[in-house]
Amino acid sequence: MSIEFKADNLGDGVKSGDVAAIMVAVGDVIQAGHIIMEIETDKAVLPLPCDKAGKVTQLLVKKGQTITPGQAVLMLDPVAAGVPSMNGGAKSSATAAVASPPAKTTNTVVATSAAALAKAPLPASSGRDLPLPAGPATRRLARELGLNLASISGSGSGGRITLEDVARAAAGSGGGSGRVVEPPLPDFSKYGEVERVAFSKLQKTSANNLSLAWQVIPHVTQHDLSDITETEALRKRFVENAAKGSPKVTMTVLAMKAVVACLKEFPNFNSSFDSAKGEIVQKKYFNIGIAVDTPNGLVVPVVKHVDQKSILELAAELTELATKARDRKLQLADMQGGTFTITTLGGIGGTSFTPIVNYPEVAILGMSRSQKQLQLVDGNVTERLMLPLSLSYDHRVVNGADAARFTVKLCNMLSSAFSMLIG
Amino acid sequence: MADSQTELLVLGGGPGGYPAAFEAADHGMKVLLVDEGARPGGVCLNRGCIPSKALLHIAKLINESHEASEWGLTFSSPKIDLAKLRDFKNGVITKLSGGITELSKVRGVKLVAARGTFLDANTVELKHADGKIERVSFEKAIIATGSSPAVPPMFQLGDPRVMDSTGALELADIPGSLLVVGGGYIGLEMGTVYAALGSKVTVVELTSGLLPGADRDLVRPLQKRLEKQFAALHLNTKVEALKATKAGIEATLAGEGVAPKMTFDRVLISIGRRPNSKGFGLEATGVAVDEKGFIKVDRQLRSSVPHIFAIGDIAGEPMLAHKATREAKIAVEAMNGGKAEFDNIAIPAVVFTDPEIAWCGLMEHEAAARNIEVKVVKFPWAASGRATTLSRNEGLTKLIIDPKTERVLGVGLVGVNAGEMIAEATLAVETAAVARDLAETIHAHPTLSETLMEAAESVFGQATHSYRPKRS
Structure with a gap:
């Protein structure tokens, strides 16, 4: 008899996800814990392990399909599971022959349910495969505001989502100032060939978060240059002499350490603004998010408790997170709990930029490409390596003078590696 | 070279096509509505919904004249003047079709009686009844060519x-x-x-x-x-x-x-019926068609060619006039940059027999097939005062309810006037009403609509006019 496997847990608070990849096919025999699919949620791409062992008899979802927690995603035949694991490769054919009558029975069952599935207008599921409880006017409003109705909880009878619920959700995400709705686009194809490329769920999430931050936070960016000639020389020497396979200490890692020292001195930079209560929530922990550019979009994994870790430990952890990010293996927990973000374009170029604060944080540090410049030192023109820093902050929480002080301290720390040791 | 050009071509003047043309004109578009029939209105008006209902009205009168003898009212057998009866039916068509022509005029929609054949994705050739042929280029198109009876x-x-x-x-x-x-x-x-x-x-x-x-x-x-x-x-x-x-x-x-x-x-x-996707140059537009002959469309009714939309029977099941009309509004809004999409939960279906059958939303057998847990409540019309006055107690009102929220997921009706009653039921399903919304809305007495209220009462309690003994 085939049994259903349901995707019960898609992560905390996750109400739906898209099937990004299916790693098993009908006929595959899997062990418990086998990763069967990758689910792209609005936060990350998560591996979906199957907690049961058996032979996959039917896939109930397709790539690209949106699934909800508790939805059955595949059928598997637990009887068939033992066969290869008991016998290993060569002998299994004989056993398979013996096992074939029950397998046949299974096939019949599957065929029947497949026929039922084909008839049903929506994929069969054991659970709450119902349309969202909202009337046409409510659905239209949500669509026009670009809100996902599934993420809005209904206040009406039976969980019905009302127009007011949608309006409230829009106000919540738009900072109460009313969200600007983009006017319709012109028909670009009038002027030449165009191609429409779908946004991935990840891109949509980034886009929403960035718009939100831009609309809610009055942004100011403080620019400065840090003379990192000596620090960079020390860093290079350290990296060259480091044992093979030891984690790479980059300027970003050093910046993390320096930033934490600054955050300790200026606690408002390590806070969130609770506008409803009119309070600043200062955090006594120091978790630094690092923006990582991946082929699938921008993600921000978070290094936790940076203040309690050595530079080498931070370097190792950052390397691991960046790899996970590029391989789309980040877990939700890897991206939560940040208090400040660092984004670097140093590997690419540029002299300065204005990063957008990662809401609900209140500040973000942008690092551009360090460059050799002529500087006057003690009346002599000398070549110095200068790192451009751009600190964007929430002007509601941080005033300009403090931002300048923060940036100056940061520049000084990065200039003098010694200060980082005692900072 | 095209002889003239238009902003929007609507091909087919049925209950999808003409509302689309009107809606587009109301949006300020320059619209050409092409229908090959002498009178616009499509199958629905000329050869479907409307004439059949005119005839069913007569059929009902004949049947009731027989049944009336039970109530102490005896008529002599009706004399049927077939020519006059046909005239009545045709008169209904002419009146409604004339209305479409008139409305086209006042809205500035150019209505042309001709057979349209696509030459490419931006040109249509019109063949008029008098043999005259002209070419019109268009920026956008809505295909609403409907369906035809399937005869093997x-x-x-x-x-x-x-x-x-x-x-x-x-x-x-x-x-x-x-x-x-x-x-x-x-x-x-x-x-x-x-x-x-x-x-x-x-x-x-x-x-x-x-x-x-x-x-x-x-x-x-x-x-x-x-x-x-x-x-x-x-x-x-x-x-x-x-x-x-x-x-x-x-x-x-x-x-x-x-x-x-x-x-x-x-x-x-x-x-059954088959979509009309052959014989008018659809291939020349590059519009993709599925194996059953329906034009493939997205939720905005946009075909695989972005400036061409398809609505109604040609765009897929269920082949119902009212679905086409809703799709018409969506397609026009979408092509004007709006965010409309077909997200309707309930498409009512009505069978105009006597008794009528009507339903909308999730049905009991569909819930079973999809493994959705539902609560089913039934209110027999034997307990309806209004049905009794009509001497038609065979009806039934059936609600499909979500047991967790008591939301009305589907409604089935059989009985006289079920086709009119399904409107309230569809509103309930479409707006995600719960049983209490129906039960605590005052329904006029004595009407058949009370059966919806009473059925809803029995979701969480007892219907006034029907008592289910409590299980001990």
């Missing part, structure tokens, strides 16, 4: 006595006997008309029940009544061949307890 080659005898729904509606005569092939809604509606006019009607249905796909609880009262009105209802029966003879159309039938050969004066083939 084995039934195409080239004999006028074998009819499709169009032929049946022409009402050439009142045949002594009529074979209806297919027990779907068209067959049963037309069978009802002919039976009332005096034909002996035999219905043959391939599957095990009338109205395949409809809830069995709803079909039962109808079937019981039709068994009295029709000469015979043969289920699980196949028409293997039709042969034209001098005496009539000889049908070879295969089914249990059915005479293998029977001869009928006329035969109506009503086994």
Whole structure:
């Protein structure tokens, strides 16, 4: 008899996800814990392990399909599971022959349910495969505001989502100032060939978060240059002499350490603004998010408790997170709990930029490409390596003078590696 | 070179096409509405919904005039003036069709009676009834070419006595006997008309029940009544061949307890409808069509060619006029940059037999097939005061409820006026009303609509006029 496997847990608070990849096919025999699919949620791409062992008899979802927690995603035949694991490769054919009558029975069952599935207008599921409880006017409003109705909880009878619920959700995400709705686009194809490329769920999430931050936070960016000639020389020497396979200490890692020292001195930079209560929530922990550019979009994994870790430990952890990010293996927990973000374009170029604060944080540090410049030192023109820093902050929480002080301290720390040791 | 150009071409003037043209004109678009018929309105108005309802109205009157003797009112048998009856039906069509023409005029929609054939994705060739040919280039198009009755080659005898729904509606005569092939809604509606006019009607249905796909609880009262009105209802029966003879159309039938050969004066083939996607140059536009012949569209009714939309029967099941009209509004809004999409939860279906059958939303058998847990409540019309005054207590009101939230997921109705009553039910399903919303809305007394209120009451308590003993 085939049994259903349901995707019960898609992560905390996750109400739906898209099937990004299916790693098993009908006929595959899997062990418990086998990763069967990758689910792209609005936060990350998560591996979906199957907690049961058996032979996959039917896939109930397709790539690209949106699934909800508790939805059955595949059928598997637990009887068939033992066969290869008991016998290993060569002998299994004989056993398979013996096992074939029950397998046949299974096939019949599957065929029947497949026929039922084909008839049903929506994929069969054991659970709450119902349309969202909202009337046409409510659905239209949500669509026009670009809100996902599934993420809005209904206040009406039976969980019905009302127009007011949608309006409230829009106000919540738009900072109460009313969200600007983009006017319709012109028909670009009038002027030449165009191609429409779908946004991935990840891109949509980034886009929403960035718009939100831009609309809610009055942004100011403080620019400065840090003379990192000596620090960079020390860093290079350290990296060259480091044992093979030891984690790479980059300027970003050093910046993390320096930033934490600054955050300790200026606690408002390590806070969130609770506008409803009119309070600043200062955090006594120091978790630094690092923006990582991946082929699938921008993600921000978070290094936790940076203040309690050595530079080498931070370097190792950052390397691991960046790899996970590029391989789309980040877990939700890897991206939560940040208090400040660092984004670097140093590997690419540029002299300065204005990063957008990662809401609900209140500040973000942008690092551009360090460059050799002529500087006057003690009346002599000398070549110095200068790192451009751009600190964007929430002007509601941080005033300009403090931002300048923060940036100056940061520049000084990065200039003098010694200060980082005692900072 | 094109002889003229337009912003929007709407091909097909049925209940999808003309509302689309009107909506687009109201949006300020320059619209050309092309329909090959002499009168706009499509199948629905000319050869479908409207004329059949005119005839069913007459059929109902005839039936009630017989039944009235039970209530102490005896009429002499009605005299049927077929020519005048046909005139009434045609008059209805002319009146409504004239309305469309008039509305086109006042909205500035250019209505052209011609057959349109696509030459490419931006050009259509129009062939007028007088043979004149012109080419029009368009920026955008809405294809609303509808569907046609499906008649398999084995039934195409080239004999006028074998009819499709169009032929049946022409009402050439009142045949002594009529074979209806297919027990779907068209067959049963037309069978009802002919039976009332005096034909002996035999219905043959391939599957095990009338109205395949409809809830069995709803079909039962109808079937019981039709068994009295029709000469015979043969289920699980196949028409293997039709042969034209001098005496009539000889049908070879295969089914249990059915005479293998029977001869009928006329035969109506009503086994389904097919989308009209061939014969008007659709291939030249590059628009993708699925294996059944429906144009593939997204939720905004946009085809694979972004400036061409498709609505109504040609854009997929269910092939219902009111679905087409809703799609018309969405397509026009979408092509003007709006965010409209077809997200409707409930598309009402109505069978205009007597009693009528209507339903919307999730049905009990669908919930079972999709493994959705539901609570089903039924309110029999035996407990309805209004139904009793009409002497029509066979009806049933059935609600499909989400047990967790008591939300109304689906409604099924059978009984007189079910087709009008389904409106309230559809509103309830579409707006995600819960049982209490229906139960605590005051319904006028005495009306059949009270059965919806009372059915809803029994979701969480007891209906006033129906008592279910508590289980101890």
